[in-house]
Amino acid sequence: MMKIDVVTLFPEMFDGPLGHSIVKRAIEKDIVEVNKVNFRQFGKGKHQVVDDTPYGGGAGMLLKPEPLFEAMDSINERDPETKKRVILMDPAGKPFNQAMAEDFSEEEHLVFLCGHYEGYDERIRSLVTDEVSLGDYVLTGGELAAMVMIDATVRLLPEVLGNASSAQTDSHSSGLLEHPHYTRPAEYKGMKVPEVLMNGNHGLIEAWRHEESLKRTFERRPDMLESYDLSDRDKSLIEK
Ligand code: ADE
Structure with missing residues (x-):
């Protein structure tokens, strides 16, 4: 089972996102355990102060070091054995992406x-x-960022998604955006499902899907193609 600790002043913010749907089910199935640590409990004095003014002056308050160090000590005492990745939510950090979610998972x-x-x-x-x-962009705190990262990570854990292959075909995991999808009816308000998807030829369907992924990525996210290994056929498709 994966263990996740979130060190936060607002543990209740996590109840909504972690209490629904797929992440909720992963917690219920003991695939992941999410523990919230309110570092206010390690605050100083009667008022459990966790912040202070910056040395050297300047606007705003800073989080003091002691409550966060003590929160980490409490996690290490509870789980001395496990090797931990300690991830700081920081707008000046490395931008989160699918490869990082895969790494965390x-x-x-x-x-x-x-x-x-x-x-x-x-x-x-x-x-x-x-x-x-x-x-x-700057958020009011790291909580929303952590929730997004937890969600993106947990859905990659084995057994979390019903359909085992669906995580592998997502936008971003292949290096391309996902191709369009259709379900019944075959025609709706004059908009038709592409013929190729209904003729049962899986080779043609795969070729169409790949081509649509490629076109969509080229149009919307050409930056992603810089790190994608284009075949000669792919190149000819986006050049025309
Ligand atoms: N805290 C405030 N803004 C943030 C951001 N963009 N990413 C992570 N943590 C943050």
């Missing part, structure tokens, strides 16, 4: 550290193995 124990306020004391980074951003 191979691990035994993930710890997500969610910041808040203007940032954290730099010494927190010494706890961390990965600094990851959800994208080039």
Whole structure:
């Protein structure tokens, strides 16, 4: 079973996303365990203070180092054996992508550290193995980023998706965007399902799907083709 700890000041934010559908089922099936650690409990003094003003001046508050170090100590005490990936949610981190989700899904124990306020004391980074951003925008805290990363990771764990092959054919896992999909009816409001999908010729269907994936990627995300190994036939398809 994969273990996930989320270190956050807002553990209840995770109840919605982790309490539904596929991730909920993965938790119920003991494929993954998600434990929330509120580092407020390691805050200082009667008011359990977790933040303070920056040395040198400047706007905003920073997370103090001690509560996060103590939260990590509590996780290590509970699970001394497991090797942990400690992932800091940081808009200045490496942008999250499918390859990272695949990498995380191979691990035994993930710890997500969610910041808040203007940032954290730099010494927190010494706890961390990965600094990851959800994208080039600033959120009010790391929680939403962690939820997205947990969702993208958990669905890749064996046995989580009903159809074992569906994770492999997703957009991004092949290096191309996914081809279009159709279901019944064969015609709706004048829009027809492509003939090739209904004639049962699997070779032709696969060729059509690959071509559509390629065209879609070329039109919408040409940047993805820079790291995709195009065949000669692929090249001729996007050149015409
Ligand atoms: N915290 C605030 N903004 C973030 C982002 N884009 N990614 C990860 N953590 C964040």
